[in-house]
Amino acid sequence: MSDLAIGLVSFPVLLGLIFLRVPIGLAMFVMALGGLYAITDGTAMALSRLKNEPFSTFSSYSLSIVPMFLLMGHFATLGGMSQALFKAAEAWLGHRKGGVAMAAVGACAGFGAICGSSLATAATMGQVALPELRRQGYAGGFSTATLAAGGTLGILIPPSVILVIYAILTEQNIAKLFLSAVVPGVLAAVGYMITIAIYVRLNPGAAQHREALPLRLRMRALADVWPVLLVFLLVVGGIYMGWFTPTEGAAVGAFGTGVIALLNGGLTRVRLMQAFYATARNSAMIFFIVLGAALYNGFLALSQVPQELSAWVVGQGMSPWAVLACILALYLVFGCLMDSLSMILLTIPIFFPIISVLDFGLTAEETAIWFGILVLIVVEVGLITPPVGMNLFVINSMDPQTRILDTYKAVLPFVISDIVRVMILVAAPGITLFLMRLMH
Amino acid sequence: TAAPAQEVTLKMHQFLPPQASAPTKVLMPWAERIEAASDGRIKIDHYPAMQLGGKPPELASQVVDGVADIIWTVAGYTPGRFPQAEVFELPFMMTNAEDTSRAFWEYAEANMMDSDFADMKILGVWVHGPGLFHSRKPIEQLSDLNGMKVRGPTRIITGMLGELGATPVGMPVPALPESLSKGVIDAAVVPWEVTQALKIAELVDYHTAFGDEALYTTAFIFAMNKQKFDSLPDDLKAVIDANSGADLSALAGRMMAEADGPALEIAVDRGNTIFDVPPEQVAEWKAAAANVEANWIAEMNEKGFDGQALVDQARALIAKHSQ
Amino acid sequence: MGKLFLALARGMAVLGGIVLGLLVLLTCLSVAGRVLNTALHGETAQSLFPGLAERLLDWGVGPILGDFELVEAGMAFTIFAFLPLCQIAGAHASVDIFTARLPGRARRALEAVIEWVFAAVLVLIAWQLWLGLLAKMRYNETTYLLQFPIWWAYAASLFAAVVAALTGVWVALARLVESVSGRVILHSDTGPEA
Numbered sequence: 035m036s037d038l039a040i041g042l043v044s045f046p047v048l049l050g051l052i053f054l055r056v057p058i059g060l061a062m063f064v065m066a067l068g069g070l071y072a073i074t075d076g077t078a079m080a081l082s083r084l085k086n087e088p089f090s091t092f093s094s095y096s097l098s099i100v101p102m103f104l105l106m107g108h109f110a111t112l113g114g115m116s117q118a119l120f121k122a123a124e125a126w127l128g129h130r131k132g133g134v135a136m137a138a139v140g141a142c143a144g145f146g147a148i149c150g151s152s153l154a155t156a157a158t159m160g161q162v163a164l165p166e167l168r169r170q171g172y173a174g175g176f177s178t179a180t181l182a183a184g185g186t187l188g189i190l191i192p193p194s195v196i197l198v199i200y201a202i203l204t205e206q207n208i209a210k211l212f213l214s215a216v217v218p219g220v221l222a223a224v225g226y227m228i229t230i231a232i233y234v235r236l237n238p239g240a241a242q243h244r245e246a247l248p249l250r251l252r253m254r255a256l257a258d259v260w261p262v263l264l265v266f267l268l269v270v271g272g273i274y275m276g277w278f279t280p281t282e283g284a285a286v287g288a289f290g291t292g293v294i295a296l297l298n299g300g301l302t303r304v305r306l307m308q309a310f311y312a313t314a315r316n317s318a319m320i321f322f323i324v325l326g327a328a329l330y331n332g333f334l335a336l337s338q339v340p341q342e343l344s345a346w347v348v349g350q351g352m353s354p355w356a357v358l359a360c361i362l363a364l365y366l367v368f369g370c371l372m373d374s375l376s377m378i379l380l381t382i383p384i385f386f387p388i389i390s391v392l393d394f395g396l397t398a399e400e401t402a403i404w405f406g407i408l409v410l411i412v413v414e415v416g417l418i419t420p421p422v423g424m425n426l427f428v429i430n431s432m433d434p435q436t437r438i439l440d441t442y443k444a445v446l447p448f449v450i451s452d453i454v455r456v457m458i459l460v461a462a463p464g465i466t467l468f469l470m471r472l473m474h
Numbered sequence: 475t476a477a478p479a480q481e482v483t484l485k486m487h488q489f490l491p492p493q494a495s496a497p498t499k500v501l502m503p504w505a506e507r508i509e510a511a512s513d514g515r516i517k518i519d520h521y522p523a524m525q526l527g528g529k530p531p532e533l534a535s536q537v538v539d540g541v542a543d544i545i546w547t548v549a550g551y552t553p554g555r556f557p558q559a560e561v562f563e564l565p566f567m568m569t570n571a572e573d574t575s576r577a578f579w580e581y582a583e584a585n586m587m588d589s590d591f592a593d594m595k596i597l598g599v600w601v602h603g604p605g606l607f608h609s610r611k612p613i614e615q616l617s618d619l620n621g622m623k624v625r626g627p628t629r630i631i632t633g634m635l636g637e638l639g640a641t642p643v644g645m646p647v648p649a650l651p652e653s654l655s656k657g658v659i660d661a662a663v664v665p666w667e668v669t670q671a672l673k674i675a676e677l678v679d680y681h682t683a684f685g686d687e688a689l690y691t692t693a694f695i696f697a698m699n700k701q702k703f704d705s706l707p708d709d710l711k712a713v714i715d716a717n718s719g720a721d722l723s724a725l726a727g728r729m730m731a732e733a734d735g736p737a738l739e740i741a742v743d744r745g746n747t748i749f750d751v752p753p754e755q756v757a758e759w760k761a762a763a764a765n766v767e768a769n770w771i772a773e774m775n776e777k778g779f780d781g782q783a784l785v786d787q788a789r790a791l792i793a794k795h796s797q
Numbered sequence: 798m799g800k801l802f803l804a805l806a807r808g809m810a811v812l813g814g815i816v817l818g819l820l821v822l823l824t825c826l827s828v829a830g831r832v833l834n835t836a837l838h839g840e841t842a843q844s845l846f847p848g849l850a851e852r853l854l855d856w857g858v859g860p861i862l863g864d865f866e867l868v869e870a871g872m873a874f875t876i877f878a879f880l881p882l883c884q885i886a887g888a889h890a891s892v893d894i895f896t897a898r899l900p901g902r903a904r905r906a907l908e909a910v911i912e913w914v915f916a917a918v919l920v921l922i923a924w925q926l927w928l929g930l931l932a933k934m935r936y937n938e939t940t941y942l943l944q945f946p947i948w949w950a951y952a953a954s955l956f957a958a959v960v961a962a963l964t965g966v967w968v969a970l971a972r973l974v975e976s977v978s979g980r981v982i983l984h985s986d987t988g989p990e991a
């Protein structure tokens with residue numbers, strides 16, 4: 035078998051393993067080792083990669099934001115902050131159909147504005163919002179799906195790790211990319227809220243409903259949110275004022291919520307241990323998947339699958355729009371299986387040169403930025419498309435009562451909303467580019 | 475798994491995106507020369523931006539372990555592993571990249587092949603063009619550095635920043651553009667060429683260079699897996715040897731320095747202020763940084779090298795090739 | 798035996814949690830030092846209380862040297878220390894669409910096979926980490942600023958990785974016994990107590 039064939043065959047085998055309930059991280063890990071063994075005719079290379087890669091993945095500075103934000107979420111819950119936040123959200127939005135889910139999406143968008151990582155957004159808002167959604171009688175799959183989708187706002191709304199990587203790979207202006215991501219990001223949040231409104235009308239059992247509260251109670255609920263606001267302002271303000279990097283912001287946030295929990299008497303020894311246990315389970319789960327994805331992507335690169343696929347796409351001699359559609363569709367397919375950062379690192383060096391020679395009636399810079407935002411969105415969709423959607427796993431693992439299949443079912447409307455948005459942005463590049471054009 | 479025409483495929487792994495100047499101007503042309511000179515019997519697959527996995531500091535281990543066949547890396551990514559290479563990073567050591575790279579190769583052949591480089595087949599060693607300050611506030615006097623948070627790329631350069639009065643910040647490269655844009659750090663030292671890929675000219679307003687002198691440079695290593703090289707037939711070994719060594723190193727140094735020009739133009743076009751420290755003031759900077767060299771010599775003596783001799787040898791070789 | 802491993806895994810999680818907490822504190826102190834350092838160099842501080850500002854700066858008020866590399870080294874240990882609990886609690890993400898419909902016996906056999914593969918992978922990781930440690934030692938690699946040997950961080954991680962591998966083998970053994978005897982030994986409890 036050729037290297038390419040081995041790489042191609044690895045997709046369905048990986049899927050088969052995952053459907054046999056092999057943990058995702060383990061499945062990718064085993065496929066990577068097996069694939070490297072087959073391609074390099076021996077164990078040497080597969081084993082050598084394990085000398086440093088698990089350590090370097092686990093010690094990644096940019097990923098260290100994940101356990102810190104998880105810990106922050108647990109402290110926030112222990113300090114009663116998540117309760118307060120959702121009391122306020124519920125007070126103002128709860129009487130609407132699906133209002134608490136909408137509030138969760140809004141909170142995710144707010145969090146996305148301080149956090150560059152979708153996983154961290156999903157994990158943190160999951161810690162804060164999931165117990166409340168469930169307590170308020172929202173169906174399990176609908177709750178987890180809402181938060182998984184909301185978590186993707188962490189990537190789309192700037193700052194975004196993915197956009198920085200794209201800017202560096204394609205030599206584009208980071209500030210212009212961030213600016214261009216704002217409108218599509220807001221559209222995403224609005225689209226999710228519309229999705230929720232439609233979903234609860236079609237599935238009346240998925241959400242509870244009650245009368246609106248008097249203004250006095252609403253204001254009081256809002257007043258209880260001040261510790262959240264304090265930490266939020268410190269973290270957001272600090273990151274935008276340049277006091278610290280996002281990872282440092284996570285540490286400051288964890289410290290701040292820890293102090294508040296301590297002052298509120300929520301931080302007993304037993305509860306601290308439980309916070310550690312929960313942080314441990316979720317962090318280890320996320321990092322093991324990232325490790326599996328890193329190894330698997332290294333194997334894929336070596337098998338030349340991404341390179342050959344893109345060469346095939348170019349060789350078809352299609353119109354620019356068809357090529358773009360193919361590339362975006364390919365990202366959706368890849369996104370069902372792979373982690374977003376590795377996907378960008380693997381494919382942008384191949385796809386970007388193709389796109390940059392095609393004529394879409396835009397300047398070279400506009401094409402590059404528009405394509406970057408489109409890629410960002412389809413990569414983000416990959417985080418919530420079954421079977422392999424990192425956000426789905428992260429959120430689902432936080433709710434033992436909800437089966438992954440229920441999450442899969444409930445997330446489909448959100449995926450459809452994403453695809454509709456991609457189509458609109460493809461058809462009208464001006465929506466993405468007008469802010470950037472306005473500035474010049 | 476090999477196509478009929480080619481006998482061997484080599485995996486070339488490095489940390490920069492394929493559009494960066496080092497891959498386009500040095501690494502890919504080298505690969506093409508090898509493929510042509512071997513009549514296609516050697517094929518080189520280029521894996522940029524750490525596509526084969528791992529973080530940049532792992533490249534040195536990857537070429538020793540055979541995870542990659544050929545790697546290009548920064549010596550300073552693995553502090554302690556290539557101690558003798560650090561001599562070229564000492565403040566105001568380098569002159570121009572081409573001559574310093576030729577000197578570096580000769581120095582490496584004399585000192586490093588059986589020690590620092592014992593486990594790899596070295597194809598070339600070189601340095602980039604003069605490194606300089608890129609800052610949000612002007613740096614004209616030495617005292618302007620007081621209290622500035624400055625990011626340095628390797629341990630020698632970070633140490634130098636401390637000696638000059640700045641507050642050195644150790645920070646991974648990917649965090650650099652964002653930190654600079656938001657003011658988490660006030661300045662960074664990199665050569666012009668790197669500012670293009672990292673968009674640094676858009677994030678700062680001031681640049682401080684040192685005229686004909688160079689504040690510092692960074693040592694690069696281009697290496698091949700030893701077993702892989704030994705497994706090649708003699709005529710293919712000869713092809714690789716003929717395209718490696720002193721001439722490759724000097725050419726690579728020159729190409730890296732030439733890439734500084736377009737990046738400098740971007741800063742000029744944007745209207746950034748480029749300040750050249752006048753020659754009579756450079757001495758003041760040299761004096762402030764002198765401790766870095768003294769400390770390095772003492773450290774090397776502790777490790778069992780003759781630190782002073784290495785510094786003298788490096789200076790003499792650079793002088794010889796600058797003639 | 799089950800209680801012993803659960804206690805061990807929880808102990809590692811708490812140890813990792815404490816290190817994580819220390820990294821949070823370290824990062825906050827470093828941020829505070831950096832912000833203060835900038836403020837003390839600023840015009841306000843230099844005009845209002847120049848003497849105090851200079852004295853504080855002389856004391857070394859500023860970012861903590863090597864904070865980034867300490868976070869990296871500590872985080873590696875933390876994640877390795879978190880693995881045993883994740884393993885014993887069955888908290889790894891998986892897809893149970895098809896297997897949920899399998900008869901009990903077949904499902905338990907499948908779980909046992911998966912746990913054995915997982916145990917093998919964890920043993921492999923610990924073994925290769927040991928070889929990686931030896932290489933870091935051999936090449937004298939250090940960190941950038943504090944210049945402590947990288948193998949120290951590898952050694953801490955190796956200790957946790959060995960515990961994770963042992964836990965993996967124990968879980969695999971327990972699953973094997975379960976699939977043969979039908980008795981339930983491990984509860985895939987991911988609630989607050991696990």
Ligand code: NA
Nearest residue numbers: 146188191193
């Ligand atoms: Na974001």
Ligand code: NA
Nearest residue numbers: 369370416422
């Ligand atoms: Na997916």
